[in-house]
Amino acid sequence: METTQRSGLAAPAQGTSFRRAAWGLSVGGGLWSLAFAVADMHDRDPRIAQSLGFVALIAMLWGTVELGRARPHGTAILGSFGFAVAALGPALLLIHEAIYMRTGQVHEAMWPWALISPPLGMAIAGFVIVRARRVGGWARWIPLAVGALPLVVLAPLAALTRDVPFQAVIAWGLLCILLGVAAARFARDTGAAS
Numbered sequence: 708m709e710t711t712q713r714s715g716l717a718a719p720a721q722g723t724s725f726r727r728a729a730w731g732l733s734v735g736g737g738l739w740s741l742a743f744a745v746a747d748m749h750d751r752d753p754r755i756a757q758s759l760g761f762v763a764l765i766a767m768l769w770g771t772v773e774l775g776r777a778r779p780h781g782t783a784i785l786g787s788f789g790f791a792v793a794a795l796g797p798a799l800l801l802i803h804e805a806i807y808m809r810t811g812q813v814h815e816a817m818w819p820w821a822l823i824s825p826p827l828g829m830a831i832a833g834f835v836i837v838r839a840r841r842v843g844g845w846a847r848w849i850p851l852a853v854g855a856l857p858l859v860v861l862a863p864l865a866a867l868t869r870d871v872p873f874q875a876v877i878a879w880g881l882l883c884i885l886l887g888v889a890a891a892r893f894a895r896d897t898g899a900a901s
Contacts, residue, residue, distance in 0.1 A: 725894035727769065728776075728777060730770070732766070733883075733884045733888065736884035740881055746873070760804065761804050764797045768801065770883075773890075786835035796821050825854075830851060832854070849882070849885055856882060861875055861876070
């Protein structure tokens with residue numbers, strides 16, 4: 708089986724990871740946006756939004772792990788580290804949401820790590836993807852944008868206003884859908900599409 712240049716994965720396995728990442732990130736981003744839209748419309752019964760958010764986190768975790776496995780960053784260790792850090796956030800949020808749905812208790816210690824790790828990790832991985840130049844066009848910049856939006860826009864907004872408008876969170880979910888589309892493009896650009 709021929710391996711793709713500088714990736715370490717066989718082309719069919721890499722293509723499968725890109726496709727899984729595309730589905731996971733697109734579905735997760737869509738459900739994430741939908742969950743926040745539903746939460747804004749239905750303040751009285753948060754169960755629908757919580758359930759959508761829980762499923763979205765599972766899909767986003769799966770998509771992030773698969774995108775890291777597909778290695779659009781090549782063999783750069785910093786890119787792998789970035790994807791690992793990015794996957795930590797949805798994992799911690801899933802644990803937090805499961806505990807909250809079961810007991811109704813919020814675990815404040817998890818929040819900072821769960822909220823900062825996805826954008827920080829995706830910004831690191833995105834930077835490495837841009838520098839690696841294994842993929843071209845607009846798709847190359849999307850992982851960096853997914854990481855940068857929360858760091859550059861959402862975090863300062865939250866610090867200034869003590870609140871983040873739900874529209875900004877929905878925009879981040881829509882950007883995750885675009886990341887899923889970019890993952891499909893990565894498969895084509897790296898020759899891993901089959």
